[in-house]
Amino acid sequence: MNIFSPSLINSIFSFLSLLSWIVLLIITARFIDKKEENKRIKASLAKLEGAFKDLDEQAKLIVKTDLELNKTQEELDKKISSLYTLHKLSRAMSTTLIEEEILQRIEDSLILELGFERYLVLFLKDSQLISKLNVGYSDKELQNVQSQFANILEDRHLKSLLFEKSLCASSVKLETDKQLLNRVSSCLGLASFIICPIKTQEEFLGIIITGNTSSSFSITEGDEDLVAILANQIGQAIENARLFEQTWRTQQDLEKKVKERTKELTQAFDEIKAISKRKTDFVSAVSHELRTPLTSIKGYASILASGKLGEVSGQIKERLDKINRHSDELTKLINDLLDISRIEAGKLEMKLEAQDISSILTETADLLMPQIKEKQIQLNLEMPLGLEKVLIDRSQIARVFINLIGNAVKFTPSGGKIQIKAQDSKEYIQIDVSDSGIGIPAQDLEHIFEEFYRVDNPINQQVKGTGLGLTLVKHIVEVHKGKIWATSQLNHGSSFSFTLPKAKLQ
Amino acid sequence: MSTSIGIGWSKDRDSLTAAKFAAGASIRSLGQKTDLAIVFSSLGFDLNKVLEGISETIESDNIIGCSGTSIITDQGVEKKAVTVMAIASDELQFKFGVAESIHPDKVKEAGRALARSALREFSGGKRDLFMTFCDGLISDTSNLIQGAQEILGKSFPLVGAASSDDLKFTKTAQFFKDRVLNNSAVGILWTGGINFGIGIRHGWKPLGRPRQVTAAHRNIIKTIENKPAVNVYEDYFGKKIKELRYPMLARMGILYPLGIYLAAEHDYILRNVLGVFEDGSLIFQGDIPQGSEIRIMIGTKESALEAAKEAAQEAKAALRGRRIKTAIIFDSISRNKLLGRAAFSEIETVKEILGEDTPIMGFYTYGELAPLKALDYRGESYFHNETINIFALGE
Numbered sequence: 001m002n003i004f005s006p007s008l009i010n011s012i013f014s015f016l017s018l019l020s021w022i023v024l025l026i027i028t029a030r031f032i033d034k035k036e037e038n039k040r041i042k043a044s045l046a047k048l049e050g051a052f053k054d055l056d057e058q059a060k061l062i063v064k065t066d067l068e069l070n071k072t073q074e075e076l077d078k079k080i081s082s083l084y085t086l087h088k089l090s091r092a093m094s095t096t097l098i099e100e101e102i103l104q105r106i107e108d109s110l111i112l113e114l115g116f117e118r119y120l121v122l123f124l125k126d127s128q129l130i131s132k133l134n135v136g137y138s139d140k141e142l143q144n145v146q147s148q149f150a151n152i153l154e155d156r157h158l159k160s161l162l163f164e165k166s167l168c169a170s171s172v173k174l175e176t177d178k179q180l181l182n183r184v185s186s187c188l189g190l191a192s193f194i195i196c197p198i199k200t201q202e203e204f205l206g207i208i209i210t211g212n213t214s215s216s217f218s219i220t221e222g223d224e225d226l227v228a229i230l231a232n233q234i235g236q237a238i239e240n241a242r243l244f245e246q247t248w249r250t251q252q253d254l255e256k257k258v259k260e261r262t263k264e265l266t267q268a269f270d271e272i273k274a275i276s277k278r279k280t281d282f283v284s285a286v287s288h289e290l291r292t293p294l295t296s297i298k299g300y301a302s303i304l305a306s307g308k309l310g311e312v313s314g315q316i317k318e319r320l321d322k323i324n325r326h327s328d329e330l331t332k333l334i335n336d337l338l339d340i341s342r343i344e345a346g347k348l349e350m351k352l353e354a355q356d357i358s359s360i361l362t363e364t365a366d367l368l369m370p371q372i373k374e375k376q377i378q379l380n381l382e383m384p385l386g387l388e389k390v391l392i393d394r395s396q397i398a399r400v401f402i403n404l405i406g407n408a409v410k411f412t413p414s415g416g417k418i419q420i421k422a423q424d425s426k427e428y429i430q431i432d433v434s435d436s437g438i439g440i441p442a443q444d445l446e447h448i449f450e451e452f453y454r455v456d457n458p459i460n461q462q463v464k465g466t467g468l469g470l471t472l473v474k475h476i477v478e479v480h481k482g483k484i485w486a487t488s489q490l491n492h493g494s495s496f497s498f499t500l501p502k503a504k505l506q
Numbered sequence: 507m508s509t510s511i512g513i514g515w516s517k518d519r520d521s522l523t524a525a526k527f528a529a530g531a532s533i534r535s536l537g538q539k540t541d542l543a544i545v546f547s548s549l550g551f552d553l554n555k556v557l558e559g560i561s562e563t564i565e566s567d568n569i570i571g572c573s574g575t576s577i578i579t580d581q582g583v584e585k586k587a588v589t590v591m592a593i594a595s596d597e598l599q600f601k602f603g604v605a606e607s608i609h610p611d612k613v614k615e616a617g618r619a620l621a622r623s624a625l626r627e628f629s630g631g632k633r634d635l636f637m638t639f640c641d642g643l644i645s646d647t648s649n650l651i652q653g654a655q656e657i658l659g660k661s662f663p664l665v666g667a668a669s670s671d672d673l674k675f676t677k678t679a680q681f682f683k684d685r686v687l688n689n690s691a692v693g694i695l696w697t698g699g700i701n702f703g704i705g706i707r708h709g710w711k712p713l714g715r716p717r718q719v720t721a722a723h724r725n726i727i728k729t730i731e732n733k734p735a736v737n738v739y740e741d742y743f744g745k746k747i748k749e750l751r752y753p754m755l756a757r758m759g760i761l762y763p764l765g766i767y768l769a770a771e772h773d774y775i776l777r778n779v780l781g782v783f784e785d786g787s788l789i790f791q792g793d794i795p796q797g798s799e800i801r802i803m804i805g806t807k808e809s810a811l812e813a814a815k816e817a818a819q820e821a822k823a824a825l826r827g828r829r830i831k832t833a834i835i836f837d838s839i840s841r842n843k844l845l846g847r848a849a850f851s852e853i854e855t856v857k858e859i860l861g862e863d864t865p866i867m868g869f870y871t872y873g874e875l876a877p878l879k880a881l882d883y884r885g886e887s888y889f890h891n892e893t894i895n896i897f898a899l900g901e
Contacts, residue, residue, distance in 0.1 A: 056714045059742070063742040067758070067762075070761055073846060074846065077847045081847055109584050214676070
């Protein structure tokens with residue numbers, strides 16, 4: 001029997017072909033799957049690449065934004081730093097009021113903070129440029145600039161900008177004037193520059209030059225403003241210094257003049273003192289010389305009048321009495337003069353003691369009472385109780401009262417009033433002697449204490465006086481460290497006031 | 507056996523007076539003859555007079571240093587100042603090295619010469635560190651470092667900075683003994699056993715997609731992704747090549763440097779762009795290997811200050827609890843630009859970490875030199891841009 005029957009073989013074949021079909025189908029399906037996956041992967045890759053590209057584009061955007069930000073920040077930083085630096089510069093300049101020191105106070109590192117490499121401050125004097133501040137130029141370069149730049153400053157365009165309009169000139173402003181731009185650039189050795197005038201209110205002082213040697217650091221309008229502010233600050237600082245200098249000088253001159261005048265016055269005063277001393281000495285000497293013969297005259301007149309040397313007739317006696325009286329007056333005059341001389345020469349012997357002013361006053365009033373009563377004058381003494389004692393020489397102050405009250409009696413008409421008042425002030429006792437007399441004309445009031453000054457009035461014409469009484473009074477009061485003054489109203493009366501120091505204060 | 511250190515600075519208008527004052531202040535507490543004076547000065551002074559004033563005051567010409575855009579003092583950041591660190595020691599020796607008039611095609615040779623001249627005087631003992639100051643206008647400082655390390659040893663610590671000139675990129679100065687040099691590199695080999703810590707960070711973050719450098723030679727990138735290199739900046743800044751002319755590009759480049767990813771360091775090393783050629787090639791401060799993956803980087807004030815803090819912590823940690831005697835800060839000028847008026851707050855951040863009373867000095871640089879930390883680099887020094895590089899000397 002044939003086991004491989006045709007039907008079996010057919011069956012096997014059909015099974016195999018079915019199998020191969022299935023395998024083929026699976027392979028095809030797998031292949032399609034793979035392709036799909038590949039497609040998906042490719043699509044993802046494309047997506048990723050797209051995202052990567054987008055990211056890179058975003059990175060570019062970030063760089064551009066960052067670049068802008070950096071630029072803005074750099075500018076902002078520069079502005080803030082510049083303002084801060086300007087403030088520091090201004091403070092540095094204000095630490096001195098000496099013109100020569102103002103620019104010396106500016107540190108190079110500080111000025112470089114403004115962002116320029118080179119700085120020059122040139123002052124113009126008799127068309128010569130004098131360097132006052134130099135940062136970044138060698139001595140040789142500076143010499144070149146000094147010798148050449150004065151010429152360039154003559155350029156009409158530059159002149160008008162700087163000196164007429166008081167504006168800055170810069171490489172930006174002069175861009176259209178290529179020829180001038182090149183001249184300035186090569187003279188200063190600066191690719192970009194700013195030149196600004198420095199002025200006080202009245203005068204043009206010079207220029208500030210600044211800039212960079214490299215063209216990559218260009219100048220902006222903000223920079224121009226900055227340099228203009230700096231130039232202005234320098235100008236103001238110098239102006240302040242000059243004003244101060246002027247004031248100081250004026251003050252010095254004044255002080256010098258005051259010193260000179262004081263010296264002159266001191267010299268004049270010394271001369272006057274010397275003359276016054278000579279006068280005093282002279283008066284003193286003459287007075288002494290006069291007193292001796294005067295005593296003799298008075299003595300002989302007395303002997304004659306006594307009749308011891310023979311009888312004296314009425315007429316002769318009358319004349320001898322006159323000699324006697326005139327001699328007395330002359331003696332008094334000489335004594336007063338001697339006292340004044342002594343006081344002036346500081347030779348008056350004073351016996352200073354604590355004294356009760358009321359008792360001296362009462363004694364003096366008693367002494368003068370006959371005359372007071374005779375003229376029926378009403379005398380009022382106003383003494384507060386418990387008045388403090390004064391430090392005085394009793395006999396001298398008695399003379400003051402005699403003189404003052406005597407005068408009051410003399411110039412007060414019959415039935416008039418004399419008032420004497422003492423009052424306590426802080427350091428002094430003040431005494432006022434007032435009368436209801438004829439008074440003293442205003443023009444005479446300031447002279448009454450002068451030697452031999454006599455007010456021209458009917459009483460003085462009748463009653464003789466030496467004109468030394470008030471002078472002596474003044475001297476005595478002053479030698480006691482007191483003051484004396486007088487007030488008066490014509491035809492109503494006069495008032496003499498003086499002060500004496502209290503005893504306890506000494 | 508002791509080492510005394512003093513720092514002084516001045517901003518006096520007169521070059522000689524400023525130098526004498528700064529030097530005078532630095533030696534006040536020294537008590538013995540100055541063995542080394544490290545000097546940083548801004549360019550506003552007559553630098554010959556500055557060196558004259560210092561050597562007269564310290565009675566020696568053992569001076570090394572360079573010019574800087576702004577000077578860092580413990581009181582603030584000064585645009586015109588001179589600062590002096592004076593060291594007197596009976597345990598340390600300092601060997602002076604110099605390479606003058608460096609040819610642009612022979613920078614590596616200059617590096618070798620610099621190291622050799624310092625080693626010439628060295629007669630054995632412990633070599634600690636090489637501190638170098640090179641002209642910031644040298645365009646591939648990386649080669650200079652490589653040259654020096656070929657002589658000193660690949661893993662020998664090398665620290666320093668590139669001198670700067672107020673962003674004019676025209677002339678910077680290096681100080682060697684009593685001479686003011688240009689286009690040169692000067693250095694000091696510290697020997698005798700010192701403890702020091704170095705911390706370096708930038709704080710810039712990558713932005714945008716990575717790109718591959720397709721053609722580069724030393725410090726010049728010809729193409730990035732087969733297009734002229736300048737296209738990258740044109741793209742990001744939205745400005746045409748004409749507007750990106752030097753030094754405009756240099757000023758923008760310090761804010762947005764290129765970052766080269768260093769996998770082992772988990773960080774980017776930054777490169778400042780200095781200029782652009784007619785064909786669109788970019789000139790960088792430091793080398794960029796062909797094939798490197800680069801990204802444009804962006805910095806913020808916060809990230810910069812945070813980086814300063816980290817750098818200070820790193821320097822302090824390296825001293826393992828030893829008291830910090832003094833610190834020198836080499837701070838990139840780009841950070842000064844980024845921080846603006848807040849520049850001194852970065853220094854204050856550093857002072858807070860190192861100790862308020864720690865005497866410090868420094869300057870703003872055109873590039874910082876410091877070793878990489880990761881094991882893969884075996885402590886080899888690299889040229890960095892945009893970093894704060896802190897050198898702390900411990901007891």
